[in-house]
Every structure is written in structure tokens, then in C-alpha cells.
Amino acid sequence: MSEYKTIKILSIAVSKYKDDLRDFFGQYPKEDIHFEIDDDNLVINLRQLDFPAFxxxxxxxxxxxxxxxxxxxIVENIENIKSYGLKGSKRLYVGYNKERKVKNRKGKEQKRGLYYYAQNHNFSEQNNILPENFVNKIITGNSAQVLKKFPDNSVDLIFTSPPYNFGLDYDNHEDGTDWNDYFDKLFSVFKECIRVLKYGGRIIVNVQPLFSDYIPIHHIISNFFMTEKLIWKGEIVWDKHNWNCKYTAWGSWKSPSNPYLKYTWEFLEIFSKGSLKKQGERENIDITADEFKKLVVAKWDIAPERKMKEYGHPAMFPENLASSAMKLFSYRGDIILDPFNGAGTTTAVAKKLGRNYVGIDISEKYNKKAKKRLSDVQKELTLLNKK
Ligand SMILES: C[S@@+](CC[C@H](N)C(=O)[O-])C[C@H]1O[C@@H](n2cnc3c(N)ncnc32)[C@H](O)[C@@H]1O
Incomplete structure (x- = not known):
């Protein structure tokens, strides 16, 4: 394999620009990109480049x-190269796809069987329209009951973060109960979520296990969805780069007796109903090539929400987490549901990104915040449209 990707631009009489081009290309490391002039043809040797900056x-x-x-x-020729890898802000044009290949991969896959646990499901492929009175609404109540009023197969994407049973100070419900009771309540909401999800729809659950109780909540939740015959689409590590416990909480300091493990990340568990493919129109895709390449690498470095005090909610996720998930897993115009909507991050982001939404929370106080955020988004959008 050549060390560089070569682009030949023929007959554009470049010789007279040699000095200008030398100045322009001089801004970039020679080992990343350089040019040669061969008669009146221009040859660009390309290895890696921050293309948007270029x-x-x-x-x-x-x-x-x-x-x-x-x-x-030159820009047009480089832009036309659709196959590249990403490393930080740079696009890699060589050496990014040297993966080890398995021989007869398809045949072996067939022999093993795909998502065997989700075969023989009874999900209908008939999707339904969510009635107007639920669309773009914030609803107060227990999601296990509220969702009973929704038709089957009527929501495209569920993006949510349930209470984690950490003992946080929520407005009007206990967050620290016997684990069996916690999972019973959680699964009564998730059962309804599965029912209202469209065929091919996705549910993404953001979850941080309570490591100090030694309960792998993310595994228990995943096992629940798999038992209900949803397809495990994958898992994203949301790295917040902050410690979830004090530096001094070592368990057994400097001893193998019982060291305490520390985590700087949470999980997003992703499930599909019936099919991994989701229907949608091409013109409703809003993810760029660079965003796509970045987000399919299943470790997202996103800072935690810093404005929880301002919003008056103890456990919010940041807007960037919700927008990344929505762009990668939904189309513009889709219906996005958050059954644990809190201060309304999911619904505010959905509105910003041109999705429809429905947010449910048991607390009237949090719902007021969620509504205020939606009206702020509306003001921003109106201003933008005026410009
Ligand atoms: C982790 S918080 C979600 C925060 C949200 N992601 C945000 O960014 O603001 C969980 C929320 O679930 C709500 N909740 C708990 N049990 C509920 C239930 N059965 N039905 C509806 N909401 C519930 C709580 O009031 C809390 O706001």
C-alpha cells in the first residue's frame, strides 16, 4: 500500500502558482499533505488532514x-474522497482500514445465528400514528399509567435516563428503595415503552450502575429487554471524565484485599424492536459525514451537565448527549419519547433538532422547567428564522 493517497489534477496550468501553492501548503506538516508539479499537472499527496479547517x-x-x-x-477533489477514518479533528486517508478479515464471515454468522434471543417475537410490523393530543406535549404522571393511553407502535425513538435508586433528592418520589421493588417499578414503565415503540424503533437507556451496591443495573436492564425479545443494538460508553467517587475512597488502600474501582463513565444501552433497520426519508437525515464517523465509535467524550442547580434538578444529562443520540438514531420529524423527562433535556433537544416529542415526568415542578425550556427553544428558533 502506498504511504500516501495520491490525487492527480490534470491540465490546470499550475506551474505559475508554484510559489503561492508552496506558501499555502507550507501551513501543513509535509508528512500530512504536500504537492508536486509534473508538467502542468498537480499531484497532491495526502495522508491526513483537518479537512474543514483546510x-x-x-x-x-x-x-x-x-x-x-x-x-x-483542490478542495473539491479532497472533498470527493468519501472513505476516510477519523483521528481527533483529522481525517485519515491511508492506513485506517487495515482490519483483520475473517474468511467466510457471512456463512459463519449464519451458522451461529443472529440475535437468537430475539427470534420468534410477536411484534406487529403495523406502525400507528400517535394521536395529536400527545404530540409535542409534556405530561405529568406515572409513565407506567400514562403510556397505557398511547397506541401500540406509535413512537420512533425513546431516549431516557431513569432514576438510578441512588437516594437522590427528587421532588416527589423516593429514590432509594429495595432493589426488587425498584426493578418492578422500572420494568412496568419499560414494558409500556416496548409496546408503544414502532417496529424498527429504538430505545436508548442511559444508566449508571450503583457500583457501591454491587448491582450491575446496566446488565439487569439489558437482560430485561433481551428477555422481552428486543435486539441489543449495542452499548455506548459516555465518558464524562469526572470521578464518581472521592479520591480518598480507595476501599483497601494499596492492598489487594478489597480495592474500590472508580468509573468516569456511564452507559447508553441501545435496543431495537423487531428490526435493526429504521424506516425514514433521506431528506430527513441531519447527521454530517464527520459527525457520523465520530459517533459510530462507541465511546463518547461529553462533559456532564453543569447547570443542574440552575434547572433545579439533581440528575440531568447534557444536551450534547441527547443530540448525538438523536442525530445518529432518528430522522427529522420522528417522534421522540422520554418517559423520565426530568427538567426536559430530551424534549428541548428534540424540538431544536426538528423532531416531535413527548415528555412524561411524575413531578409537576420538573415539568414546569421542561415547558419553560421548550418556550426558550421556540424563541431561539423564531429569532433564527428572522435572520
Ligand atoms: C434521572 S432523572 C431524568 C433527568 C432528565 N434526563 C434531564 O436531563 O432532566 C429521572 C426522572 O424520572 C422521574 N420519574 C421517576 N419515576 C417516574 C415515573 N414512574 N414516571 C414518570 N417519571 C418518573 C423523576 O421525577 C426524575 O425527574
């Missing part, structure tokens, strides 16, 4: 000798 820089060059046209042609 395009921007090329756009900033002002000249009246035709250099802009040459730079535009």
Missing part, C-alpha cells in the same frame, strides 16, 4: 491571479 483556509485566500480557482479545485 477548506476554510483555502476560502480565506484572496487573489486575483486565479489561485482561488486552483485551491477550489
Amino acid at each position: 477548506k476554510n483556509n483555502a476560502g480565506l485566500v484572496r487573489s486575483n491571479n486565479g489561485l482561488n480557482k486552483v485551491l477550489d479545485t
Whole structure:
């Protein structure tokens, strides 16, 4: 394999721009990108590049000798390369796809069987329309009861973070009960979630196990969905880069007797109902190529929500987490449900991204916040439309 990806741009009479091009390319490490001139043809040798920055820089060059046209042609040629890897902000054009190949992969897959635990499900493929009175609404109540009023197969994506039984100070419910009781209540909501999810719809549950109780909540929840015959689409590690316990909580300090493990991340467990493929129109996709390449790597580095005090809620996730999940797993115009909507992060992000939403929370106080956030989003959108 060549060390560089080579682009040949033929007959654009580049010789007279040699010095200008040398200046322009001089901004980039030679081992990342450099050019050669061969007669009147331009040869670009490319290994890696922060392409959006390169395009921007090329756009900033002002000249009246035709250099802009040459730079535009270079940008266009690089932009047309659709296969690349990502490393930080740079696109990798060589050496990113040297994976070990398994021979007869499809045959072996068939022999093993795909998602054997979800075969023979009874999910109907007939999707239904969610009645208007639930669309773009914030509803107060226990989701296990509220969702009973929704038709089967009427929601595209459920994005949620349930209470974790950590003993947090929520507005009007106990967060620290016997584990069996906790899972009974949680699963009564999730059962309804599965029913209202469309065929091909996804449910994404953000969960942080209570490590100090030695209860792997993320495994127990995953096992529940698999027993209910949903397909485990995968797991994303949300790395918040903060410690979930004090530096001094070592368990047994400097001894193998019983060291305490520390975590800087939470999980997103993702499940599909009936099919891994989700129907949607091409024009309703809003994820860019770079966002897609970044987000399919299942470790997201996203800072935790810093404004919980301001919103008056003890356990929020950040908007960036919700928008990443929505762009990767839903289409514009889809219906997004959060049955534990809290201060309304999911519903505010859904509105910003042109999705429909329905948020349910047991607390009227949190729902007021959620509604206020939606009206703020509406104001922002109105301002943007005026510009
Ligand atoms: C972890 S918080 C969700 C926070 C939310 N993701 C945010 O960013 O604001 C869980 C929420 O579930 C709500 N809740 C607990 N049990 C509920 C139930 N049975 N039905 C509806 N909401 C419930 C709590 O009031 C709490 O706001």
C-alpha cells in the first residue's frame, strides 16, 4: 500500500502558482499533505488532514491571479474522497482500514445465528400514528399509567435516563428503595415503552450502575429487554471524565484485599424492536459525514451537565448527549419519547433538532422547567428564522 493517497489534477496550468501553492501548503506538516508539479499537472499527496479547517483556509485566500480557482479545485477533489477514518479533528486517508478479515464471515454468522434471543417475537410490523393530543406535549404522571393511553407502535425513538435508586433528592418520589421493588417499578414503565415503540424503533437507556451496591443495573436492564425479545443494538460508553467517587475512597488502600474501582463513565444501552433497520426519508437525515464517523465509535467524550442547580434538578444529562443520540438514531420529524423527562433535556433537544416529542415526568415542578425550556427553544428558533 502506498504511504500516501495520491490525487492527480490534470491540465490546470499550475506551474505559475508554484510559489503561492508552496506558501499555502507550507501551513501543513509535509508528512500530512504536500504537492508536486509534473508538467502542468498537480499531484497532491495526502495522508491526513483537518479537512474543514483546510477548506476554510483555502476560502480565506484572496487573489486575483486565479489561485482561488486552483485551491477550489483542490478542495473539491479532497472533498470527493468519501472513505476516510477519523483521528481527533483529522481525517485519515491511508492506513485506517487495515482490519483483520475473517474468511467466510457471512456463512459463519449464519451458522451461529443472529440475535437468537430475539427470534420468534410477536411484534406487529403495523406502525400507528400517535394521536395529536400527545404530540409535542409534556405530561405529568406515572409513565407506567400514562403510556397505557398511547397506541401500540406509535413512537420512533425513546431516549431516557431513569432514576438510578441512588437516594437522590427528587421532588416527589423516593429514590432509594429495595432493589426488587425498584426493578418492578422500572420494568412496568419499560414494558409500556416496548409496546408503544414502532417496529424498527429504538430505545436508548442511559444508566449508571450503583457500583457501591454491587448491582450491575446496566446488565439487569439489558437482560430485561433481551428477555422481552428486543435486539441489543449495542452499548455506548459516555465518558464524562469526572470521578464518581472521592479520591480518598480507595476501599483497601494499596492492598489487594478489597480495592474500590472508580468509573468516569456511564452507559447508553441501545435496543431495537423487531428490526435493526429504521424506516425514514433521506431528506430527513441531519447527521454530517464527520459527525457520523465520530459517533459510530462507541465511546463518547461529553462533559456532564453543569447547570443542574440552575434547572433545579439533581440528575440531568447534557444536551450534547441527547443530540448525538438523536442525530445518529432518528430522522427529522420522528417522534421522540422520554418517559423520565426530568427538567426536559430530551424534549428541548428534540424540538431544536426538528423532531416531535413527548415528555412524561411524575413531578409537576420538573415539568414546569421542561415547558419553560421548550418556550426558550421556540424563541431561539423564531429569532433564527428572522435572520
Ligand atoms: C434521572 S432523572 C431524568 C433527568 C432528565 N434526563 C434531564 O436531563 O432532566 C429521572 C426522572 O424520572 C422521574 N420519574 C421517576 N419515576 C417516574 C415515573 N414512574 N414516571 C414518570 N417519571 C418518573 C423523576 O421525577 C426524575 O425527574
